Amino acid sequence: MRRVRSTNTTPERKVRxxxxxxxxxxxxxxxxxxxxxxxxxPKYSAVVFVHGCFWHRHPGCPRASTPATNQDYWLPKxxxxxxxxxxxxxxxxQLGWNVIVVWECELRELDRLAERLTSAITISPVPYSQxxxxxxxxxxxxxxxxxxxx
Numbered sequence: 364m365r366r367v368r369s370t371n372t373t374p375e376r377k378v379r380x381x382x383x384x385x386x387x388x389x390x391x392x393x394x395x396x397x398x399x400x401x402x403x404x405p406k407y408s409a410v411v412f413v414h415g416c417f418w419h420r421h422p423g424c425p426r427a428s429t430p431a432t433n434q435d436y437w438l439p440k441x442x443x444x445x446x447x448x449x450x451x452x453x454x455x456x457q458l459g460w461n462v463i464v465v466w467e468c469e470l471r472e473l474d475r476l477a478e479r480l481t482s483a484i485t486i487s488p489v490p491y492s493q494x495x496x497x498x499x500x501x502x503x504x505x506x507x508x509x510x511x512x513x
Contacts, residue, residue, distance in 0.1 A: 374467045375401050375413040381477055382411075387484060396460070398451030409461040409484045412448070420445050421466045461486070 370392055379402060382389060389411075390403045400410035416426035420441050430437050452462045463483045469476050 370401075372413070372415075374415065374465075374470055377470050377473075378402065378411065378413050378465050378476075378480075381473060382480065385477060385481060397454040397458075398448070400455070400462075404484060407461070407484050408459055409463060410455060411463045411465060411480075412452075413465045413467070414448070415467045418444060419448060419466075421468065424466065424468050426468055 379389070379391075382402065382404075387404055388406070390405065392399050392401065393403045396403065396410065398412070401413045402411035404410070414421065416424040417428070418441075421427045429441070452464075455462050461483065463480065465476065465480070469479075
């Protein structure tokens with residue numbers, strides 16, 4: 364298991380490339396956030412986790428098979444991973460982040476994934492207020508401007 368990478372994996376690089384092509388700019392592996400999300404989009408208050416189907420137990424996916432040997436080791440390991448993922452996602456939600464999980468098997472259909480990511484990211488609430496005071500843009504007074512429109 365020493366060869367299993369935790370960052371900069373092929374699925375993660377594909378998702379980053381897709382997001383960049385869609386015009387999104389992001390940060391990688393912010394250590395100050397729970398679970399150290401793979402991709403962070405601060406402008407949209409969104410985080411993206413790129414999960415491998417095997418390690419994170421994608422429900423219903425054939426890649427999430429359990430090894431036949433040494434199940435006393437594997438089952439508790441998988442259970443801890445899933446529990447940790449749920450805990451980190453719950454904390455991120457409480458902190459106001461939109462959590463998006465991309466499964467490794469979703470990378471087979473990039474068009475569908477692009478649509479899902481775009482809609483999931485752009486519906487994220489913006490953390491800062493957009494309430495700006497109304498400014499008059501014309502040099503003349505509003506009354507003079509409105510009287511010329513008649």
